[in-house]
Amino acid sequence: MKAPNNGWWRSAVIYQIYPRSYQDSNGDGIGDLAGITRRLDHIARLGADAVWLSPIFTSPMKDFGYDVSDYNDIDPMFGTLADFRALVDRAHALGLKVIIDQVLSHSSDQHPWFKESRQSRDNPKADWYVWADAKDDGNPPNNWLSVFGGSSWQWDTRRRQYYLHNFLTSQPDLNFHNPAVQDALLASVQFWLDFGVDGYRLDAINFCFHDAELRSNPGAGMPDGSNPTVAASNPYAWQHHVYDRSRPDALGFLERLRALTDQYPDTMMVGEIGDESGMAMVAQYSSPSAEGAERLHMGYCFDLLADRHDAPYLHGVIAKFERVAAEAGGGWACWALSNHDCKRLATRWGGDHPDPALLRLAPALQLSLRGAVCLYQGEELGLPEADIAFEDLQDPYGITMWPEFKGRDGCRTPFPWDSAAPDLGFGAPASTTKPWLPVAESHRALAVDAQEADPGALLHHYRHLLQWRRTQPALVDGDLTLLPVDAQVLAFVRTHGDERLLCAFNLSTEPATLALPAGDQVDAQSTLSFDPYGVRFARLTRV
Structure with missing residues (x-):
């Protein structure tokens, strides 16, 4: 039975938290749930409607939580289920919704499902992942590439087959052509809905299905750097990814997801859609089918996460979405200018010395678009990209692609709370533990306490904009x-x-x-x- 939905998400301001880097409460150098709970007042005072937590599930952390080994538990690094309950309760008391980051397309290779699947070709979970025989010459079955570099096929000596991994070799892709896999993942979604979360950010949702015939992708030639989804230095950009992702089969699974989510009042799903077609797929994934079956509530793509931000380019992005949404008979966008996977907005748009006026224009533009808004932690402070030395890198993507692409660590450094503290207030009081990533000295003068004391600071500009927007029906609806x-x-x-x-x-x-x-x-x-x-x-x- 479909539960009521008040549509709060349609104009929501969603504040993204990268848990490892927000606030460390126990002095181990890594942010955690208790630390987030302590800082929720900052987000509520900002004027956000919801928080989105990057993955907090049990994980070996090869990709920092985007490699899940238990979908139904909290990683001890972040705390316990009781800590998450305290966070949800405190957020709700402050009027904030809680959105969690669900990684459905792949799991960790440490997940019990994969451990069983790789043991043989005839065990109960043998086809829960994407396995394929080698070609006659021993090569992988096709030319598919991993986002993180090299072939997306990894040889397994037990099964003497290749398995598919669109990202790290430790992130094997689940086989969505198997209904039992879909059922198991839907059960994990239901677990957290029963727990009381208000919605999901669905990671890489267009990667769920692959071409069952394993056809090779056509070549795209040398990239010109205009693709916002992948760096031109990455060989992944040399293909048109028509068979390894964004398959039409995904739409049926999205309809199953929506039917489940709709059983819970006022819940929502926003999908991350990494594809060259960008806004067209956002509209498709968030529009009903010809038969009226609903899919995602909304989606976002990478079109506004690119370096380019001139008026004609932005006009084209908005025009495209308005056109394709109308053609699809619906569709709703969540507009993000920054997140944990791309260079920080201040540096990406403003260079080494961003104009303060540009940093005030960006949220004004974002908050006036038709749809929801996602703010990444630190945007309200105007944080620039941190410069991370190679020896301090943690991101496997950056380590592989160095030096042309330095990875994602520069936007993931510890959040600056206290300008006078050696660790910028990230760690627990009296903690001397080195944070998991170095704090950025370029962030010291921009810390929360420094901006709180300055009425003209960017933080107050964000608060004013978010509060003013609520009073403007034309911007909200x-x-x-x-x-x-x-x-x-x-x-x-x-x-x-x-x-x-x-x-x-x-x-x-x-x-x-x-x-x-x-x-x-x-x-x-x-x-x-x-x-x-x-x-x-x-x-x-x-x-």
Whole structure:
């Protein structure tokens, strides 16, 4: 039976926490659940609606929790089920929803399912993972590549077969063509819904299914660097990934997921969709089928996680989503400008010395788009990417791809709470344990306590924007109409009833002007002027 859903997620501001790096409560150098619980007031005061926790499940941590060995328990590194209960209860008391990060496409090679599967070709879980025979010459069955470099096939000497891993060799892919696998994963989803979580962020959800015929991917040629999903230096970018991910079979599983989630009141699912088609797949995965079966509540892709952020590019991203969502008969986006997998926004958009005006424009733009918003921890402080020495790297992706790609550690360093503390307040009081990643000295002056004391700091700008947005029906629930593409200014109108709110952003380092559509004015003016990185929110009137 379908439970009621109040649609809170449609305009939600979701604050992403990377648990290892938020707050260490026990002095072991690694963030934990008790530390997050202690700091939830910061998120509530910011004005967020929900927290998203990157994986906290039992894991050998080869990919820092994205390699799950027990879907139904908390890793001792982070605490216990009781600690998670305390976190959920405290979040709910503060009016915050709790979203957890579920990794369904693959597990750890330490998961009991895989340990059994690899023992033989005829055991009860023999086909729970993707196994394939070698070619006659011993090579893998096709040309599929791993996101983390090299073939996505790993030889297993027990079965004398290859198994598929789209990421690390220690992250074997589950076989979603087997209904028993889907059932087992749905049971794990239900476990946490029964526990009381409010929703899921579904990691790499378009990787769940592979081509059953194991056909090789076509080549894409030398990459030009425009693909936001993978670095041009990575051989993964040299293929069109039409057979190893984003298969149409996934839609049926999403419908099963939605049917389960809909049994719980006011829950939601947002999917991470890493694919070159980006917004088109977000619309497809979050739109109902022709028969009316519902899928994800919303999705996000990497289109706004790219280096490019000029007005024509952003206009194109928004226009594409509005078009494909209309064609799909629905679709809903969650807009992210940063996360734990990409270079921090301040550095990615602003370089080594980001203009403060640009860092104020970014959240204003993000919070005015039609859909939900995801803020990564530290965006509210304007943290730049940390410079991590090779000997301090923890990310296997960065270690493999060094030096052209330094991995993801630079956006995962400990959160700066206290500008005067040697560890920036990340560790437990009196702790002398070295944090799992070095603290960034470039973050010291941007720590929470320093910004709290400065009324003009970026942190207060974020709080003001989040609080103001709640009072604007056009931004919370209005339609969006793009104005014509402009070389400098991205502009659109959010409409709710009779209200028409212009949202305009000069994405350039030079002053700019914008001619309003014929018949529209702002304060009796038909042309608006902008400073570099200037922002205008204004009521449109007709003349």
